[in-house]
Amino acid sequence: MKVLTVNFLTCAVKTCKTSPEAFPLHFRDAELAQQDLEFNPEFIKNMLLRLDWNAFRVTTSELGFSTIPAEKPEGDALNDETLLRDLHKVLLETQVMEGKLVCGHCAHEYAIKEGIANFLLPNHLV
Amino acid sequence: MSRPEDSLPPDLFYNDLESRKYTTSSRIRNIQASMTNRALELLDLKHPSFILDVGCGSGLSGEILSGVPPEEGGPHEWVGMDISASMLDVALQRDVEGDLFLADIGQGVPFRPGSFDAAISISAIQWLCNAESSDVSPEGRLTRFFGGLYASLRRGGRAVCQFYPKNDAQRMMISAAAVRAGFGAGILEDDPGTKSAKLYLVLTVGGGELESQGG
Ligand SMILES: [Zn+2]
Numbered sequence: 001m002k003v004l005t006v007n008f009l010t011c012a013v014k015t016c017k018t019s020p021e022a023f024p025l026h027f028r029d030a031e032l033a034q035q036d037l038e039f040n041p042e043f044i045k046n047m048l049l050r051l052d053w054n055a056f057r058v059t060t061s062e063l064g065f066s067t068i069p070a071e072k073p074e075g076d077a078l079n080d081e082t083l084l085r086d087l088h089k090v091l092l093e094t095q096v097m098e099g100k101l102v103c104g105h106c107a108h109e110y111a112i113k114e115g116i117a118n119f120l121l122p123n124h125l126v
Numbered sequence: 127m128s129r130p131e132d133s134l135p136p137d138l139f140y141n142d143l144e145s146r147k148y149t150t151s152s153r154i155r156n157i158q159a160s161m162t163n164r165a166l167e168l169l170d171l172k173h174p175s176f177i178l179d180v181g182c183g184s185g186l187s188g189e190i191l192s193g194v195p196p197e198e199g200g201p202h203e204w205v206g207m208d209i210s211a212s213m214l215d216v217a218l219q220r221d222v223e224g225d226l227f228l229a230d231i232g233q234g235v236p237f238r239p240g241s242f243d244a245a246i247s248i249s250a251i252q253w254l255c256n257a258e259s260s261d262v263s264p265e266g267r268l269t270r271f272f273g274g275l276y277a278s279l280r281r282g283g284r285a286v287c288q289f290y291p292k293n294d295a296q297r298m299m300i301s302a303a304a305v306r307a308g309f310g311a312g313i314l315e316d317d318p319g320t321k322s323a324k325l326y327l328v329l330t331v332g333g334g335e336l337e338s339q340g341g
Pocket residue numbers: 011012013016022103104105106107108
């Protein structure tokens with residue numbers, strides 16, 4: 001699972017829909033892999049507007065990245081290719097292959113195997 | 127020809143053998159590709175976009191999304207949801223670029239509001255009408271799916287779902303559930319009245335009603 005995707009993912013449990021603690025989900029025992037993908041600056045700029053920067057900082061610190069700026073880049077910074085390439089590397093090329101995503105509200109654990117997260121829930125939680 | 131929807135739920139129907147058959151049959155691949163291209167045309171995306179593929183299966187559609195050239199507004203990034211672990215396994219082996227989720231769309235769409243620019247679904251949403259147990263109903267599954275999909279799309283976003291309704295009642299039930307969720311909805315039919323007729327449910331968020339039309 002890509003770091004980008006986690007920034008949009010919420011807990012699927014019904015009672016977590018409106019809870020602020022349910023976002024972002026937290027990684028546990030994450031094993032990372034790097035995948036080379038073509039740099040697509042237009043896409044990064046498109047997503048930056050929608051990215052929840054605080055959640056992104058939480059996720060990246062859990063995964064051990066320490067160089068994420070405190071503030072979301074805006075304006076002229078969006079034309080800084082070095083910055084966009086760094087974001088491309090973290091958001092799209094960094095993948096969590098094994099581990100869990102854990103909800104901070106209900107503590108439900110979503111397993112990640114071979115990069116695929118299992119979001120199937122028992123019916124009573126839906 | 128019997129409909130797979132009438133025999134088993136999708137996670138059981140698309141077992142390892144069926145999943146491989148589905149992905150390697152060149153006839154199925156060609157049909158799937160042409161439906162994906164048609165859906166892309168209807169989505170009319172101008173910029174590299176973040177797309178949800180509902181019922182992504184082995185990633186046949188996703189590969190097309192990843193491969194849209196810059197002069198046609200791509201390439202796009204996609205997230206795929208599918209209930210069949212066997213299908214997702216084939217997607218892994220084929221090394222697709224999208225992010226894959228083992229998930230039941232009838233349980234909802236677990237993404238925060240306004241996540242996606244667009245959504246695409248090829249031959250999947252009629253499965254929502256299968257409810258196997260007493261505590262889930264087709265209506266409940268349709269409501270959770272369309273409600274979640276509506277919320278997860280950004281304002282002005284679109285979803286195009288090619289589907290195979292069993293009959294007119296099912297076609298009505300599905301489109302009515304989409305409208306109840308808040309979508310502007312229209313059904314487009316390609317090659318109507320022929321054996322290769324294809325239905326596309328075209329959904330808009332915060333847009334006007336689309337006219338139902340033949341294609
Ligand atoms: Zn939760």
